Amino acid sequence: QSALTQPRSVSGSPGQSVTISCTGTSSDVDGYNYVSWYQQHPGKAPKVMIYDVSKRPSGVPDRFSGSKSGNTASLTISGLQAEDEADYYCCSYAGSFTWVFGGGTKVTVL
Amino acid sequence: EVQLVESGGGLVRPGGSLRLSCAASGFTFSYFSMNWVRQAPGKGLEWVSFISTSGTDLYYADSVKGRFTISRDNAKNLLYLQMNSLRAEDTAVYYCARDAVFWGQGTLVTVSS
Numbered sequence: 704q705s706a707l708t709q710p711r712s713v714s715g716s717p718g719q720s721v722t723i724s725c726t727g728t729s730s731d732v733d734g735y736n737y738v739s740w741y742q743q744h745p746g747k748a749p750k751v752m753i754y755d756v757s758k759r760p761s762g763v764p765d766r767f768s769g770s771k772s773g774n775t776a777s778l779t780i781s782g783l784q785a786e787d788e789a790d791y792y793c794c795s796y797a798g799s800f801t802w803v804f805g806g807g808t809k810v811t812v813l
Numbered sequence: 814e815v816q817l818v819e820s821g822g823g824l825v826r827p828g829g830s831l832r833l834s835c836a837a838s839g840f841t842f843s844y845f846s847m848n849w850v851r852q853a854p855g856k857g858l859e860w861v862s863f864i865s866t867s868g869t870d871l872y873y874a875d876s877v878k879g880r881f882t883i884s885r886d887n888a889k890n891l892l893y894l895q896m897n898s899l900r901a902e903d904t905a906v907y908y909c910a911r912d913a914v915f916w917g918q919g920t921l922v923t924v925s926s
Contacts, residue, residue, distance in 0.1 A: 706857070739913035741858070748906075749858065754913040792858050794913065800872045802848070802860035 707732065707793055707805035714811040715783045723808045725776040725793030731803050733774035737796035740769055740778045743807075744789045752791075753778060780810070788812045815839040815915045819907060822920030829899050829924070835892040835909030835917055843887040845912070849894050851905040852919075861907070862894065877903075899924045 708726040715721040723740075725732065732738060738756045741749035751760055753769035756776065766781045776795070780787055793805040821833040835847070849861040862883040863872040871883055882895040892909050899922075906919040 737913070748908065748916065748918045749852075751914050751916070760914055794858070794860075800846070800863040800865075800870065801874075802850070804858040804860065807857045 705803070707795060707803055709791075709793060709805035709808045711806075712809045712811065714813055715780075716813045717783055717785065719783050720779060720781045721783060721810060722780075723778045723791055723793075723810070725778070725795075725805050727774050727776070727795055727803070729774060731795040731797040732771065732776050734798065735796045736771070738769065738771055738776040739794045740767075741792045741794065742787075742789045743792065749792065783812055785812050815911065817909050817911065817915060817917035819909055819917045819920035822907065822922045824923045824925065825899055826926050827900060827924055830895070830897045831899065831922060833894040833896065833907055833909075833920060833922070835894075837890045837892065837909075837911070840911070842885075842890040847883075847885060847892045848910045848912075849883060849892075850908045850910050850916070851903075852908070853902070853905040856905075859905075864892070896922070901925065 713721045736756050740753040742752050743749045752767045756771045757769040768779045770777050791808045797803040816838045818836045825831050846865050848863050852858050864883045868885050880898045884893045904924045908916050908919045910916040
């Protein structure tokens with residue numbers, strides 16, 4: 704499978720909103736409602752922020768929200784905070800019990 | 814509390830073998846399919862392999878097909894990844910994952926001479 708397409712980087716000032724896109728195909732993002740988003744700080748394991756397109760695990764701030772339209776999923780971080788600076792990866796179920804990930808987006812808080 | 818703890822990583826020479834384990838607790842292991850995901854240093858995440866609840870259905874990424882074998886022991890709540898014919902490009906942190914939400918902390922595999 705080909706990797707999902709994410710922007711390499713996005714940035715915003717504290718308090719602003721940023722949106723990360725994740726573009727796939729009809730075989731993954733557009734085919735299933737199983738998109739998840741992971742936050743990863745340097746040297747740490749990925750942490751799930753969103754699963755099943757828009758569900759937030761307990762403990763994840765509601766500043767993080769997910770959505771999907773066609774073959775593009777999005778993660779929006781509202782009210783950006785310094786601790787949100789990290790790498791973010793999207794992931795989609797791709798059929799036949801396989802997953803496909805995006806290449807990652809570095810979020811910088813200015 | 815769901816816990817997944819990987820072990821078995823280390824330094825291995827190219828062409829060598831290594832077996833990773835993932836100890837599961839906090840849920841009924843036999844009820845859930847499992848996955849392995851890896852991340853090479855400085856790179857993104859890559860799905861590696863899937864195993865069904867009974868262990869009969871197995872799937873692999875093309876990059877590891879024919880070299881890696883996933884298995885499980887439901888009596889011991891353990892997931893395994895047998896890695897053979899290892900290459901430098903297999904160097905990565907390997908995570909076991911129950912689903913999109915529950916992942917372990919990873920174990921580092923370094924393939925180098």
